[in-house]
Amino acid sequence: MISSSASGLLQQMRERLEQLPDAQRRVVQYVLQDPREAVAATVEHLAQQAGVSMPTIVRTCRSFGHDSVREFMLALAQDLAVSGSYIHRSVLAEDAVQDVASKIVHAAVSSLADLGRRMDVDMIDRVATQLAQARRIDCYSVGAASTFMANELQSRLFRLGRTANAIFDAHQQLVSASTLGPGGVAFVISHVGRMPYTIEAARFARSQGATVVALTQPGTPLAEAADLLLAVSVPQDAVMRVGTEAYLAHLVIIEILTVRLAQKLGPVATRGLQQFKQLLHKHGFDSVGYEGVLDQAPGMEQDD
Template sequence: MTRDGDKPAPETDRHAGSGATDIITTIRLASPKLPASQQRIAQLVLDDPDSILRTNVEVLAEQVGVSAPTIIRFARSVGCEGVRDLKLKLAAALALGTPHLHRSLRPGDQTEAIVGNLIGSTIAAIAEWQKLVDPAVIEQVATAFNQARRIDCFGTGATSHFMAQDLQARLFRLGLTANAFSDAHFQLVSASSMTSRDVVVAISYVGRMPTLLEAVKLARERGATVVAMTRAGTPLAGLARWVLPLDVPDDATMRVGTDAYIAQFILVEILTVATGLRRDPAVIRRLGQIYRDLQTRSVDSDAVSGLAANNWQTIFGQSG
């Protein structure tokens, strides 16, 4: 233990001060392992690194509610010699700017750093995002799914369209009536035919696509329950009864980056499992039967069925 009760700081990445990863990324990765008081400092730095450069130690300590020595210990915890060194490294990181490949990479990074930084950055982002996922909301959405007459999944754009189809396929296997629409016309038709017994799941990381918003507004007018998979504060979030958050760091290149992909995949999986556990046990048994049928009867199964083998023999002119 240190003099004022802080736990000893964890060992930081061996590259933290060598330029293999910038100070902002170092702080993001180290934050979950730091004492609570230092985590508050880390969050302030990540939220507004520019302001840290203009703030002295005493004012910074007052803003976070810690002592000035805790600020110094934080700087050392993330590989800096002190607060002055921390500010110099922050200034360098901000001056360099975000690379147009990935926020965790810098020119000259070797392959080892690329692998470590990308995986570490994603793990840190998803760990932080997990704190935003409210189990109570998941439970309410799963209950609504099981009570719905129909569940229509709206996705506009390449990623959202895929996620809507994936969610629809999973709900369909659970014996629920579910559809997926990416076309603006069909979304409006779906919304117009909805009732208070129906649920619409609108998926959009951006959360402000005009055609999608129009369809969701119409579904609300018809009494449907709206579930939005989007970032907090977007127009889509404002239309939803329940919001499943997608608040992850922005990608340097793609509008919807890897962190957002993974968060959406995980949400779809969570919704599927939470909904399935509230179904009749016979539904779970039927899932097993579906899996076995796909394994034995599908042409791309692990165990090729006799029918598929005969078809291939016909195509290639082979005999038994």
């Protein structure tokens, strides 16, 4: 057994990987794919993900000089604090391109799997019911990431026949909040959840009788200002305030929510979606039919 004081635990695991028995190698490979997730995982979760028994987890920790899993994880957390990367939470500066791709994909998949385990499906159902009954739905956002999400949500609601707007201007959000009233929904999207003027608009909309739905992290000021909270928790990104994993998590929540809404709206929504798809297929800018129209237009030259 080698004491982790000789060198960093992460470095030890990389150096000894090929020398370990098969089962222990699987454990170490899993830990190296996303060390920060491993630190927070239970022994049962580690064993399940690595495809080994729980005693194998203990033996692996002991093979690196630690008497318990807790001691091993503490050493791993300390090593991460010292050697943490500002490139990506799972990627080290010396990683090869194959490792970069593997770690980022694994981190995204792991984050979505964790989202699925934590998801409050009853809350999603309540929000879908509220959207189905709403007279008007105004989607508030701030910043590039949240505005992208608000536009995506508005587009999906629009296709389902809901009266919906996407608003990112601070003054327009206040105007919206003053006119929604009972029967209206202010759907506020902000992963950070701390922008003062958007929170002010949410609170004002609520004071006017509208229902406020927030898609944000739990425990934020926005979460506290909402009637209904769609909570999204993902690991913090090393570079951006809202990283790729947060993007994916928000999109997945929006997808689930709008599919559930379509179920509640029934055949009318299904027929509308089918008609909309057929319309775009026939007349959309990227359709074969539209290219034919361009070919017939006077003065249009054909590209080689």
